[in-house]
Amino acid sequence: MSQFNFEDHSHRRYNPLTAEWVQVSPHRAKRPWQGQEEQVSEAKRPAYDPTCYLCPGNTRANGEVNPDYTGTYSFQNDFAAITEDVPSGEMAEGEFFLAKSERGLCKVICFSPRHDLTIPEMEVEGIKEVVELWKKEYVELGARDYVNYVQIFENKGQVMGCSNPHPHGQIWAQESIPDEPLKKQLQFSRYYEKYGRTMLIDYLHAELEKKDRILFENEHFVGLIPFWAVWPFEAMIIPRRHISDITALTDAETRSLADAYKQLTVMYDNIFGISFPYSAGIHQAPTDGKEHPEWDMHLVFYPPLLRSATVKKFMVGYEMLANPQRDITPETSAALMRKLPKVHYKLQK
Numbered sequence: 001m002s003q004f005n006f007e008d009h010s011h012r013r014y015n016p017l018t019a020e021w022v023q024v025s026p027h028r029a030k031r032p033w034q035g036q037e038e039q040v041s042e043a044k045r046p047a048y049d050p051t052c053y054l055c056p057g058n059t060r061a062n063g064e065v066n067p068d069y070t071g072t073y074s075f076q077n078d079f080a081a082i083t084e085d086v087p088s089g090e091m092a093e094g095e096f097f098l099a100k101s102e103r104g105l106c107k108v109i110c111f112s113p114r115h116d117l118t119i120p121e122m123e124v125e126g127i128k129e130v131v132e133l134w135k136k137e138y139v140e141l142g143a144r145d146y147v148n149y150v151q152i153f154e155n156k157g158q159v160m161g162c163s164n165p166h167p168h169g170q171i172w173a174q175e176s177i178p179d180e181p182l183k184k185q186l187q188f189s190r191y192y193e194k195y196g197r198t199m200l201i202d203y204l205h206a207e208l209e210k211k212d213r214i215l216f217e218n219e220h221f222v223g224l225i226p227f228w229a230v231w232p233f234e235a236m237i238i239p240r241r242h243i244s245d246i247t248a249l250t251d252a253e254t255r256s257l258a259d260a261y262k263q264l265t266v267m268y269d270n271i272f273g274i275s276f277p278y279s280a281g282i283h284q285a286p287t288d289g290k291e292h293p294e295w296d297m298h299l300v301f302y303p304p305l306l307r308s309a310t311v312k313k314f315m316v317g318y319e320m321l322a323n324p325q326r327d328i329t330p331e332t333s334a335a336l337m338r339k340l341p342k343v344h345y346k347l348q349k
């Protein structure tokens with residue numbers, strides 16, 4: 001039998017941020033481009049759509065009219081999943097019936113008045129305005145005494161259940177710290193207690209030394225595919241210095257984050273020459289009034305596509321029953337993405 005190596009043989013990788021494992025099966029993906037490479041024709045959208053509920057001046061489902069905004073715009077979600085007017089209540093019957101009321105609020109944030117743009121097609125200055133809005137919302141929502149966590153995220157593309165192509169994201173602010181950030185908080189705290197340093201910055205330094213999974217770097221941020229990535233093109237954007245939450249970003253760092261967001265999403269769109277779907281968001285310190293020196297804010301991107309514009313990875317079977325699994329290694333995905341043109345495919349001659 002040949003000697004074990006990570007490029008050829010089945011193995012498991014550990015995610016120290018969540019204490020979970022991923023099964024990697026690289027022998028099944030020696031040639032990731034074997035599958036179809038069908039192009040999807042994308043309808044050109046107008047800059048303004050009179051039927052879009054996010055365009056400036058249009059009426060939303062609840063009858064409210066959007067202002068004639070020229071930059072970013074946020075409003076309370078008309079169909080909020082978590083609301084503020086919930087009476088407090090609890091069920092605690094032995095080991096089996098635990099439930100608790102949850103208060104919070106949900107907002108929608110429009111990235112641009114232009115219906116036809118997406119983040120990778122926006123100017124860095126415009127994306128910087130989006131980051132500024134994230135900061136403002138994080139501060140305002142987090143300041144409510146009952147709000148302990150503010151989840152900022154973006155769902156892009158129909159395949160992710162996004163209801164409208166107008167560039168937008170969402171924010172859910174709530175009483176509890178939800179599971180994903182809570183898992184990280186636990187792991188970050190353990191690491192911080194043990195080493196007196198933050199886990200993510202140490203991890204970033206280790207990745208910068210290895211270089212295999214780095215996608216791009218700018219002055220203040222690094223884009224990479226994590227060692228333990230589950231989705232074929234999963235990625236993270238990590239700050240070079242310890243920053244617990246986005247309010248600590250300097251003006252130059254805010255611009256750099258906007259630049260990194262653009263660089264990564266241009267790469268994404270260029271993989272298959274389509275507007276690349278994903279769910280993405282920020283994980284950062286809770287707003288529970290406590291100090292969080294263990295937290296390093298970062299962005300995570302979970303795109304579902306596998307090997308073409310239409311062939312997506314399914315999280316089914318073994319993944320539902322046992323562990324997430326991937327074929328193409330994170331190193332192969334990173335190498336492939338690094339080779340892509342830096343210019344968005346729509347602007348390539």
Ligand code: H2U
Pocket residue numbers: 053059060061062076077078079080108155161162163164170
């Ligand atoms: P998604 O595209 O990720 O579904 O986000 C759009 C949100 O916009 C969605 O949560 C809200 C939906 O509830 N919405 C409004 O708040 N007002 C409307 O008029 C339509 C949709």
